[in-house]
Amino acid sequence: MEVFNMILGKHIGESQNFKYHNKCETLKISDLCFADDLLVFSYGNGNSARVIRNALDEFKTVSGLKVSTEKSQIYFSCVKPNMRRIILGILPFDVGKFPFNKSLSFAGRLQLINSFLTFIHVYWASIFQIPIATIKEIEKMCRSFLWANGEKVKGKAKVKWNDICKPKAYGGLGVKNLRKWNDALLAKHVWNVVNNKNYLWVQWKKSMSWTWKRFLEIRKIVRPHIVACVGNGRSTSLWHDWWHPLGILCSIISRRDWVSNGFNDSSLVSDVLVYDTYFWLVDWVDKFPGLKDAPMFCIKPNLRDVVGWRDKDASCVAHIWKERNSRIFSNRRITAEGLIACVENEIRMKLLGLRNKAKLVNDKVYKEVAALDGDGHQLYEEGEFPVED
Incomplete structure (x- = not known):
């Protein structure tokens, strides 16, 4: 419909005989469209009707779409019978009656x-x-x-x-x-709660028991998308937060095993962290291989824990788009392995909250990949890899 609007506007501008409808002349309105429904307005004379017909014919030539005479109607207001016959000879549509009551398609x-x-x-x-x-x-x-x-x-x-x-x-x-x-709209507020933001909305929600219970029902939807970056371990749930490479531990170790060994729902990562070492029961280590692995993401033990949103897809898209532009406009390229390394480092740095460090890491990766090119050539010069925030 935008194409027809442009074609009709062109014909009106080129014609000296087209006359707007008297209620549309001030704003120069010639047509209105909604989806595939179209209304065209003009003064009731033959010259204006010919301009509309010429625009419809050109639109048919350009798009291949023909006007359906069976579904189209023409409405007259205060037009003399002789002029009606002239207009109907130019635009052979059925005559509609007021009040205008056309159903949407x-x-x-x-x-x-x-x-x-x-x-x-x-x-x-x-x-x-x-x-x-x-x-x-x-x-x-x-x-x-x-x-x-x-x-x-x-x-x-x-x-x-x-x-x-x-x-x-x-x-x-x-x-x-x-x-x-x-759920998607409420997820924003779940994020605010997870980050312990002192928003008035968060405090108000917590004070309303019924609303708060209904609100917490979407935790299971949001939880798989949030990961914890462990520092001192004092604000990360041992069982219910995703901080371990195995996943959320409450879905791996049964609740009976927690209680029988002195743990509960309020247990924190700091409860198993002693001098930068994680201590687990021997039976659990044997039963769940990989439990002794370090957290997925960690920072200095004297810093508080932070949470991050899993945005691997966004990082992938950003780096792929950057590499695409580099190849097209600068005739420079990086290997697939180098691109994957950049994405992995970007994700890790975002979760740690160290965006400035991500620039340095990615620059280093680009330079190392360029230096190790299969042909032994230096593809990039030093300092040519700015990383955008």
Whole structure:
């Protein structure tokens, strides 16, 4: 529709005879479109109708899309009968009647759902966990509007709603899944709680027992995406935080084993950390190989623990995009092994919160890879590898 808008604007600008509708002349409005529905406005004379017809013909030539005369209508207001016949000879559409009452097409209804109906609840969804019954009622309204134009009848839906909510790349229509959207909005607040941020929202949530319990239900969704970087171990849960290479230990070692050996849900990593060494029961070490391994990420023992968001995909995309630009615009390249090393170092430095150090590490990796090129040539000169924040 944007292409047609440009074509129509070009024809109007080139024509000396086109006249705007008297209610649209001030703003120079010639057409309005929503999804695949289009309204064209003009003064009721033959010259203006010819400009519109010429624009439609050019649009057909450019896009291959022909105007459907069966689905199109023309509306007159205060136009004399003789002039109506002239206009209908130029634009042979059916004559519509006022009041204007055209139903949106399927694409138009889908666009309205994506742009408006599914966003009505966003404000409340970013504060509370919306009850399942409320979400089902909203989805019911969207479903009936999409398939039956708002009529509450059964048997009209042709595809399951879960499939409609899938991304377009996976065969869906890209409609928001309201439950997952609600969880994603609340995940930001979970992050604030995990970081012990003194936000008023966090303090208010903790003071409301019912809301707090409902809010904590999404912990299992967010937890796999958060990792702990161990320092002194005094703020990282031994069982419920992901700090060990094996994973979250509560999913590996049974609760009965904790209690029988003097541990509980409040146990911290510092409880098994003595002088930079981790002490585990012999039976556990034999039963769970790899338990004696060091934490995935650690910092100096005199520093407090920090948490990080697992963003491997984002780091991969950034480095791959940088390498792509380097190859296209600077005719420089790095091996796959060097690129992987840069990504791994970037992730580690982000989790440690040392972004400045990441620059130095990545520069060093680039230089080492360049120096060890298979042909023995120096691909890069010193200082040519700035790393962006």
